[in-house]
Amino acid sequence: MLRLGFPVIGVEDVARATEFWTAALNLVATQDWASDTWRTLAHPDGSGFALAVMRSESPVQTHPRLHLDLFVDTTAEQEAEIERLVGLGATRVDWDSYPPESDFVVLADPDGNAFCVVDLSVAPSGS
Secondary structure, three states, X not given: OOOOOOOEEEEOOHHHHHHHHHHHHXXXXXXXXXXXXXXXXXXXXXXXXXXXXXXXXXXXXXOOOOOEEEEEOOHHHHHHHHHHHXXXXXXXXXXXXXXXXXXXXXXXXXXXXEEEEEEOOOOHHHX
């Protein structure tokens, strides 16, 4: 039976990406399939894999077709998490495609991969 595994993020620096994403999402790096070019990240409670980072030589896409959405429940939490993530090494992206009254903010991880921090209290599904 086919089933979804976990998202894999292509990065230039596996160690740096592992440090960022484990801190950002409260994950732990596992030894499963670990190498210089791959790290699997899991939930600390042992409930399973969450994400992986893989060495990639392809360039970062400015407008990626696939990206991570990270959810928060309030605008205050969104602001606090953005500041925390920037403190961990994320950067704010000068996004040219924000809709009016956007519920998300675009950041990039230390390798330049875009991701969104979505405030569910103002998201269309939260209305």
